[in-house]
Amino acid sequence: MLKLDQIDFKILSLMQDNGRLSNHDLAKRVGLSPSPCWRRVKRLEDDGIIDHYAAILAGEKVGFHLIAFAHVMLEKHQIEMLDQFDAAICERPEVLEYYSMSGEHDFLLKVISRNIKEYEDFQTGFLMRLPVVRSISTSFVLKQKKHTTKLPLSLLDKAED
Helix, strand or coil, rough: CCCCCCHHHHHCCCHHHHCCCCCCHHHHHHHHCHHHHHHHHHHHHHHHCCCCCCCCCCHHHHHHCEEEEEEECCCCCCCCHHHHHHHHHHCHHHHHEEEEECCCCCEEEEEEEECHHHHHHHHHHCCHHHCCCCEEEEECCCCCCCCCCCCHHHHHHHCCC
């Protein structure tokens, strides 16, 4: 892990709250002049700590009313079949998140769609047709209670004390 100081953590925290914060405003809030602040942000980007920038959209407001979590179990675990499965899943735009899991299921997919019919088409028309898939168990989100993309940086500060 790269060594970060309190100013780095403050920069990251402020940027997680508002990724559009100007360098001038960011520098002012962390107590630096703009040039050193910009250099720190650039270092955080170059070191891969700041992975990328994005606008976070309200899915429901643009027409995506269904979030599903598909728990997938594979038939076989051969490398070439896993590679094909990975490639197929990563190409699908409705798969927002894709995790290799320990436990009962091999993979967990977070899938967004406009409605249940669209999800069913994804599951039966695509996912179930992949030759390596043994079973799929789907859970549907009834109500999203919390959603954040912010990492709890304050917990890192406490762990180092």
